[in-house]
Amino acid sequence: MTDTKHMKVAITRFDPDQDEAPRLQEYEIPVTPGWKVLDAINYIKDECDSSVSHRWSCRMAVCGSCGMMVNGEPKLTCKTSLDQYGDRIVIEPLANFPIVRDLVVELDGFMHKFRSVKPWIIRAKEQAEDAAELNEKGTFSQSPEQLATFKQFSMCINCLLCYAACPVVANEPEFIGPAAIALGHRYDLDSRDEGEATRLEIFRGEGTVFSCSFANECSEVCPKNVDPAAAVNQAKFAAVIDWAKNLVLPRGGN
């Protein structure tokens, strides 16, 4: 027989049609040992109050949908065990994001910033010219060493916990933020990509890598150990080196 206990779960409620501002609503629910925070929210939605709105999907820390503030800390709720908390927890929407409804935040601001770093493989040549560099399977070859250079940064699931933790995001709205920079840097390090100069030009602009004060909060809360702070600060180095190289060799040495 499982050892069920009761827990008070306070959840942010906000209905844009009725509420002036977000408020907390508390529910007392039975909790089974081993439950994750997401299980508690799902229980509340299924058994107590079907009007509670939240995002979730995979339940295995892959989709990045269920990021929320749990007792003031950004957490992936499907990965965060309830056992570590006492008799009461407070679940709020991710900090630093406009709130659409209850625990759901507005992501358009992030998507706009994300696109600005061109997070895709950029090739300088036309597709037909690229054919000469393809292997017999029609794909680009990449050695394990080349993959290891950027693999860590490609593990980002866009859960946006880093944005909720970053003190710069909280204070400088124009800052494009940790995940976007980490993914831009990921493509800069990819041996198949030829868009590094374009992205470094972006990184030298306003509200990008040099806005980061290296608080390291993004890396502390990252559930996938991506270490966005490393990416942002490596990108700082790369942007400075590229700038100095352009200063000394304005036409790339040609």
Next chain:
Amino acid sequence: MAGPANPEAMAPPKPGPTRTAPPQQPSTWWSAPRIRNYLLFDATGIVYLLAGLVALRLVWALGKGPEAWQAALASLSNPLYLGFHVLALVSVVFVAVRFFSLFPKAQPKAIGPLKPPPAQVILIGLYAAWIGVTAILCAIIGGVF
């Protein structure tokens, strides 16, 4: 309950069709040990500003002549000044240790054909340089050179 954050934080480029509530941030941010460390790191800037003002005061006294200089030096033995300089020393050590711990991961993956040394080697180098420079400065101040 969370408190208000910067109302423009992560705002979409164009407002959507639905009204949204402004961003929030946890009202308990100060109680998280990690954030507290970061705030302490930021607050050391105030200590450095004050240390700079003390240095400027000494320079100003130097310009006023030998008597003013000696008086300024004597005033540094005041317990308040001694306490402040202990605080400044603690601040410097705290910032250096924090910076050194983060520095290795900020290294570029490669500069041309050169790859950065392992993190432990970078750390040893940083601490060795710090101790070396401190020893040289102590030797100069102590009149060894």
